Amino acid sequence: MDFEIRKDRRGGGGRRLTREREVYLQLMRQGYSSREACRIVGINLRTGKRWRNGHHSPTYGKPKPPITVEASASGPSRYLREEDRIYIADRLRERASVRQIAAELGRSPSTISREIRRNGMPLRGDASRWAYRPHAAHRRAEQRRPRPKAGKIGQNPELRGFIQHHLTLRWSPEQICQALRTAFPDRPEMHVVHETIYQALYVQGRGELRRELTRALRSGRAMRRPHRQSYKRQPRNIRDMVMISERPAEAADRAVPGHWEGDLIIGKEGKSAIATLVERSTRYVLLAPLPEDHSAASTQDALIEAVTSLPPHLKRSLTWDQGSEMATHKAFTLATDIPVYFCDPASPWQRGSNENTNGLLRQYFPKGTDLSRHSREHLAAVAAELNSRPRKTLGWETPAERLAKLLATAS
Structure with missing residues (x-):
């Protein structure tokens, strides 16, 4: 490059070193490193950095922006140059x-x-022609790139209100997105993906959704946390267990209703509990209170009472983990004619519908709280609320709607 370092570079005001700036930025565009470009131009490395990036905290005066928009260096780039x-x-x-x-x-x-x-x-004067x-x-691409920008939720009060209302009802972001598409099929400005809602909740500084709404999420967390490997559990000594491998094949494909998954959610200090039952085909939920204890006898009585009102074609099997609360499973089978099958140790995915439902229930019954204070009527109301939520796995039908169809077909 035909460039010589000037011996006298004194100048006045903002016009100081104008030629050096132009040559420095040109060298950077050609792929030179900042250090090499500063050496050729004859400036301090820190000066070149300020020309490129601006000076955000000068000793005197206001912060200074970059001299010009820095062009991408030669080589691969994410954006078109x-x-x-x-x-x-x-x-x-x-x-x-x-x-x-x-x-x-x-x-x-x-x-x-x-x-x-x-x-x-x-083209000007002829909209039918294009160039x-x-x-x-x-220029248009560069003007669109600066961040931050107002998000879709922040720009649309109606969309923001709809999302906030359904978050308070404990709907998941994915359920809300599907409800938006159903309620506003011809309005794309009301359509978002669930990641947009998570970003509006988790990313600080956006202010699109109220921060306290994170408590309405199933996790209740205000930030994301990576998945951790679950702790291995030891097998329990329950007599005459029938393992899940012997369960009828019709239960595995979920085509035939009447196969249930069950477990307990435990309250404060392990004293109270709630028995949860989920039908595998419809994801319909039943809840049974255990206010005093969750011994085998108490669990047996609560489960018998919960399934007594079910029609015979919805009493085909029950899958449980190897918890000691099911030690009297044979007596439960004699009373209800529902065989009990046990999962393998440390294999919660073998009753995944129940695990998912227990996660939903923790929004209503947080860990470390006393579950004995929840009446049977309150449990029924919670179950009804869950059964009226649209579920992605059901084609966005609710468990209550799916169960009603099955009962109507059977009758």
Whole structure:
């Protein structure tokens, strides 16, 4: 490069070292490192950094922005550069196809197609004719890139109100997204994906959804936490257990209703409990209180009372883990004619519907609380609320709707 370091570079005001700035930024665009460009131009490395990035906390005066928008260095880049857009315009003028241009630039055809569609413009005076102007396209792309931007939820009060209302009803973000598409099929501005809702809740500074609404999520957490490996559990000594491997095949494919999964959720200090039953085909929930203890005898009586009102075709089997509360499983089978099958040790996925439901129930009955204070009527209300929620696995029908269809068919 034909450039000489000036011996006298004194100047006044903001015009100091103007030529050096231009040459430094040009060298950076050509792929030189910052250190090498500073050496060629004859400036301090810290000066070059301030020219590129701005000076956010100067000793005197206001923060200073970058001298110019730094162009991408040569080599692979996530974003299209101005030279890429010039190349696209030249090849379009030569009537090359989108796929040809994409192959020549090493990009996906969808990237080129989206660029032309988003940044092309109709010709002045003739809207039927259309052109792609690379420099104007680059300016528009650069103007769209700065962050942060107001999110879709923050821009739409109606959408924000709908989401907040259903979060207070303890609906999951995915259920809310499907409800939006059902309620507003012809309004794409009211459609979001569940990750958008999670971002509005978790990402600080966006202010799109109230922070306290994170307590309505099933986890109740205000930030994400990676999954951890569950602790292994020791097998229990329960006499005459029939393992899940001997369960009828019709229970595994969920095609035939009447096969249930069960477990307990335990209250404060392990004293009180609630027995939970989930029908595998419809995900219908039954709850049985255990206010005093969760011994085998108490659990047996509570489960018998819970399933007594079920019709015979909904009493086919019950799958439980190897908890000592099912030690009297043979007496339960004699009283209800429902055989009990036990999961393998440390295998909660073998009764996944019940595990999922217990997670939902913890929103109503948090860990470490006294479960004996919840009456049978309150448990019935909680079960009714869960059974009226749309479920993705049911094609967004509710468990109550699915069970009603089965009962109507059987009758």
